[in-house]
Amino acid sequence: MLQVYLVRHGETQWNAERRIQGQSDSALTEKGERQAEQVAERAKTLGITHVIASDLGRTRRTAEIIAQACGVDVTLDARLRELDMGVLERRNLDTLSEEEEGWRRQLVNGTADGRIPDGESMLEMSERMHAALNACLDLPPGSRPLLVSHGMALGCLVSTILGLPAWAERRLRLRNCSISRVDHQQSPWLASGWVVEMAGDISHLDAPALDELQR
Numbered sequence: 001m002l003q004v005y006l007v008r009h010g011e012t013q014w015n016a017e018r019r020i021q022g023q024s025d026s027a028l029t030e031k032g033e034r035q036a037e038q039v040a041e042r043a044k045t046l047g048i049t050h051v052i053a054s055d056l057g058r059t060r061r062t063a064e065i066i067a068q069a070c071g072v073d074v075t076l077d078a079r080l081r082e083l084d085m086g087v088l089e090r091r092n093l094d095t096l097s098e099e100e101e102g103w104r105r106q107l108v109n110g111t112a113d114g115r116i117p118d119g120e121s122m123l124e125m126s127e128r129m130h131a132a133l134n135a136c137l138d139l140p141p142g143s144r145p146l147l148v149s150h151g152m153a154l155g156c157l158v159s160t161i162l163g164l165p166a167w168a169e170r171r172l173r174l175r176n177c178s179i180s181r182v183d184h185q186q187s188p189w190l191a192s193g194w195v196v197e198m199a200g201d202i203s204h205l206d207a208p209a210l211d212e213l214q215r
């Protein structure tokens with residue numbers, strides 16, 4: 001049975017400032033670097049054979065720290081990027097107008113194919129995230145990959161595996177450097193295909209990780 005670990009990157013400058021990143025980027029904070037080291041310590045015990053990361057800077061940096069601890073290289077996959085949040089990228093969550101806040105809410109309130117102007121829909125993101133996950137099935141037998149991606153991207157992936165709609169991802173709290181795991185099983189009795197073993201575990205972190213939307 002293939003086990004795939006899913007890690008959200010460490011805290012970034014803009015996470016801490018409540019600024020929307022999407023496919024824009026900001027550097028890990030000191031706390032984010034520490035979180036990455038702590039998740040790397042845990043990853044070292046998991047027999048990870050491949051570290052595959054979104055090509056944005058914050059996931060690359062987190063992945064490098066994990067890969068070094070596990071003694072493997074990082075492979076980049078742009079399909080693991082965060083949702084493209086169009087015209088709202090770089091903006092502070094607290095300064096959005098009512099109309100802009102309405103665009104942002106479309107992503108999580110069930111509006112079919114809702115998207116921020118010039119951005120991507122959750123359905124589109126779900127398709128590319130599933131394609132990246134399914135690519136793990138082509139790795140050599142015995143592989144145990146770890147994917148480094150983003151809050152909404154991973155939330156959408158786990159939600160849709162559970163059978164929830166793509167826009168339900170905010171029902172899952174995936175904090176910075178949390179670990180989730182999905183397994184691929186063939187079973188005549190249980191659901192065949194991907195199943196969720198755990199989601200959003202932060203027991204390896206020594207300080208509460210930020211949830212920039214909840215605070």
Ligand SMILES: O=C(O)[C@@H](CO)OP(=O)(O)O
Nearest residue numbers: 020021022082150151152
């Ligand atoms: O893009 C962002 O600002 C956030 C949204 O949750 O995602 P992440 O920090 O995980 O990239």
